[in-house]
Amino acid sequence: MLKIINGGIETLVEDWPGRLGYLGKGMSASGSFDNVGLGLANVLVGNPSGEAGLEITGGFFEAEFTDDHVIAITGTDMQPTINGQPVPMYTSLKVSAGDKIKFLHIGTTGFRSYLAVAGGVDVPAYLGSKSTCIFGAYGGFDGRPLTPGDEVKFGAPSADLGSLEGRKLKPEAMPELVNQWVLRAIPGPNTCPDYATEEGMDLLFSRVSKIQHTSNRSAYRLxxxxxxxxxxxxxxxxxxxxxxxxxxxxxxxxxxxxCGNTPILLVADGPTLGGYMCALNVINADLWKVGQGAPGRDFMKFQLCTQEEAVQARKDQKKWLSEDSLA
Structure with missing residues (x-):
């Protein structure tokens, strides 16, 4: 179990691919904002693909373990420590009862860290997912971010803790965190010539746009x-x-x-319908990059992509988020 000392800016229980099949009822998928970060963390601790972990946004998370566990920390490096001592990123390590884990804040790249524990987070699945939808206040840990005094339980690990300890990624499997994110995208459904000009779409796919500070898990404004x-x-x-x-x-x-003149990238907890045009769709394999984009700091650029390329990218990512990536 994990006793929360400080929930930080925002720490949520999230899995992947989230709560699918309910868009028609107005319920977004939610799920890990950076599914690569969560996916690699699960690989490192021997969890099934998509198992729930903790998504730590911005930093300042602090907690105490009450039992022995094997954990892994991925995503952006928030200089995590255990009992005041630095711990490596993208490596599975054993923690003991009484150990205190603490995260500082984001550095120059990335925006979210992921903490996976062998056995996964033990919360009730709601409509097939453990993910938190904070705008609907359902799923995850009581439908909300973690706060001081919360006690997060974990499931049974897939193997003996000793056999899971010390796992690392191959160097080529490490995700690259940057400040200018290139997002492959497919035009439509509301594009040229009916809704946008050809010149307008060319601009959309050629310009570099700063992420606005008014961004969150529902939408990233450009x-x-x-x-x-x-x-x-x-x-x-x-x-x-x-x-x-x-x-x-x-x-x-x-x-x-x-929306008006503002492009708004609808993401994890985004609205399921509305009255504005949608000019393109970022491919599934690149959604993780959005979750690591820092509002008010980072930039995004769209790159034209075909449906065939999008399907292949998704297959490649599935292989990436597997034990093939372990050293």
């Missing part, structure tokens, strides 16, 4: 687009602004919603 992006002067029956259309389903996770 810099505004000029009116020349739009192919229409108004939204017709949808509304006065050309970004308006009649309500339709959003293809989350990864849809780029155009």
């Amino acid at each position: 810099e505004e687009l000029p009116m020349s992006f739009f192919a229409r002067t108004d939204g017709g029956v949808g509304g006065s602004h050309p970004s308006n259309i009649i309500d339709h389903a959003y293809a989350i996770r990864g849809a780029l919603n155009i």
Whole structure:
């Protein structure tokens, strides 16, 4: 068990791929914002693919273990320590009852760390997932971020702790954290020539845009687009602004919603439908990069991608997040 001393900026229980099959009922998938970080952490501690772990956003998380466990920390390096001593990232290590783990804050790259424990987080699955949806207040640990005094339980590990300790990744399996994220994307469903101009879409796929500070697990906002992006002067029956259309389903996770002149990337806890156009979709294999983008600091650039390339990238990622990546 883990006793929470400080929940930090935001620490959530998340799994992958989250709560699928309920978009039609207005429930987003939620799930790990960086599924690569969580996936590699699970590989290191011998958990099944997609098992729930702790997603630590921003830093300042602190807790005490009450039993012996094997853990792994991935994602951005928040200078984690156990009993005041630095611990390595992307390595499975044993902790003992009474050990205190502490995270500082994000460094120059990345925004989220992941803590996996052999056996996974033991919380009830809600509609098939242990993930937290903080905007709906369901799933995970009582549907909310962890706070001081919470006690997080863990399941049974897949093997003897001694055999799980000391696992590391191959150097080529280490994810690269940067400040300018290239996101492969497929245009549509609301694109040129009906909703955007060809020049507007060219701009969308060529410019580098800063992540706005008004971003969270529901949406990442980017810099505004000029009116020349739009192919229409108004939204017709949808509304006065050309970004308006009649309500339709959003293809989350990864849809780029155009709300007024603001591109908004709908992500983990994003809305499932609305009345704005969606100009492109970030491919599934690149969604993890969004979760490591720091609002107010990092930048994003979209790169044109085909459906065939997107399918192959997803297959490649599945292999990446397996024991093939262990040294």
